[in-house]
Amino acid sequence: MTGFGVLRGMGITLRQFIGTYRFGKWFLKLIGLDEGSGITTVAYPEVKQKHAENFRYFPFLVYDESPEDMRCVACKICEQECPPQCIHITMEKDEKGAPTKKFGRTYPAQFDIDVSICMSCRICVDVCPFDAIEMDNDYEVADYGRGPEMNFNRDKLLKSAEYFGKIKPTEHAEVEARLEPKRAKAKAAAAAAAAKAAEAAKPAEDKPADEDPSDAGSDKGDAS
Amino acid sequence: MIDQAFVNLNSTLLGALPEVLRPWAAGLVKIGVIAGLAPLIMMYLTWFERKVIARMQNRLGPDRVGIYGLKQPLADGLKMLMKEDIVPEGADKLMHTLAPLVALIPALLLFLVLPFGRNMAPLDLNIGVLYTLAVGSIGSYAVFMGGWASRSKFPVMGAMRTVAQIVSYEIPGALAVITVIMVTGTMSLVSIVEAQSQWWFVLTPWGFIGAIIFFLSGVAEVNRTPFDMPEAESELVGGFHTEYSGMKFALWYMAEFLESFAVCALTVTLFLGGWQGPAIPFWVLAAVLVIIMAMAKRLPIVAKVMGIGALVALSVVSFGEAIPSWLWFFTKTYSLMFVMVWFRGTFPRLRVDQLMGFAWKFLLPLTLVNIVIAGIWVAMPSVVGVLLDVVIALVSLVVLVKLNQPASLEKRTYTFAE
């Protein structure tokens, strides 16, 4: 009948209105009505929305034990592949121009991601052969400028593998599974190298690698 | 005691003054109260509207400034005051400045005759109804002034729509009030409220129809959704106030909200019993409020304790008294405001032709029928009269709805499409 559509529309808005209050919800349930969607927005700084595990924001660099011990070897593949070209890497080199090594591998002296340009496409993560870069889900990076403030440097980007395991357990498990054989191989290689070194009775150049076999492995992987 | 608290306070204060000053002081007090109350009402209407509409859209609404966003209107006011005041090039400066004032002052003048409670009408004009209708329609001049003086096409278009709309809706609005005047035989708003001590007029057949028509035309006259053609954002940017900024813009808003409040208050006064209400003891209301306050999650403890203490003290002091008349008035008025916001939360805007058609083809004939109904009510105060009224009302409603059905076009058949 004419006019009833109007009343029904008003009924819907009233029901949604009542359903946003605790008592209202209870009352609607009592009289057997659908209780509406309730409040769907959150009071942001106090309450935060839960996001899905795969939610991604900006990339970060992964380190295993200490920030010194980063997985990245400064191979610049990600720099090449990044569509908006927002990654800038310089490899650490000595005066002669030969790459210096720490934990038996090369490492970036400078690793900048301009997050005001980054479009969160995850390509850098996909192309990295060392699983050295991963997507973060920290979205609270607002600042007062868009120059140096938004250009995240190496120290700001470095986060532990543990943190990665916390924010994305599934992906972390996958990465670990992928890295495990590599690490085992590296360990064996390092042991062999150590044995050889002991045989040659050379000065203990490989000692640090002994202490941390996994790094020596990455070094090998890098070379191959 | 609480019922007459303000009246007594006023007369005590005036009594303390020398004889010569008393009439002047009485006038000043009334002016002061209206001038102080109106911005307060307007500010909290904006808060109320934003909160309610947010809840209808499953949002929380303003809650950043103060508890439950209660300081939001102050922040908004401050912001408006600090904004730049822009007058478009080539605009008529004087008219442009004058228009918001011309809109605001009639809106304030409307408050002059409203009976806010028992013995609480600032002025008991014996032509109160006529006065409200006359003063209320000055607003359309202001809108057209503002629109024309802006020298911009959107405001002019918005203003022209406004004038057309207000002129159309004033007629059913005024004719709906005629029934009240017919039955009560007075134009004084105070006497009209007193005539409703037995039955609120909305409970009679003519009052029911009259109340709905009056309220709807009121909603249309103050340009609120779904009749907000004059400021249709999607078509006219902002309508007649497109070229206004800063405090002048705020004045437009203030005028609009005060007029909405006045429309609700007038509907309450004319049809919903004004300040009259069932004699519920005050402590019942206080108890309900205490429970709500105790359950409120975000209220600070101090406010809770103070509020509950004040309510308990009030109900002890006035034990056995009914809910004060002014509280009834404001509760009813704010309920109607809720209905207005409810409309806004529910309905899309009407088309211009639908808007005009609704006024001229549906409301106007219905008010004419309603006058007949009221006449029968006065002439035949018996069961037969009431039955006759109901029958006439129903029949005319059905006929009008049928007549207003849009012409259904022939169903098209597509020869080659199949």
Ligand code: SF4
């Ligand atoms: S996520 Fe995409 S845009 Fe951002 S740094 Fe990686 S490759 Fe570049």
Ligand code: SF4
């Ligand atoms: S691809 Fe991986 S290892 Fe190579 S520079 Fe980028 S992050 Fe470092």
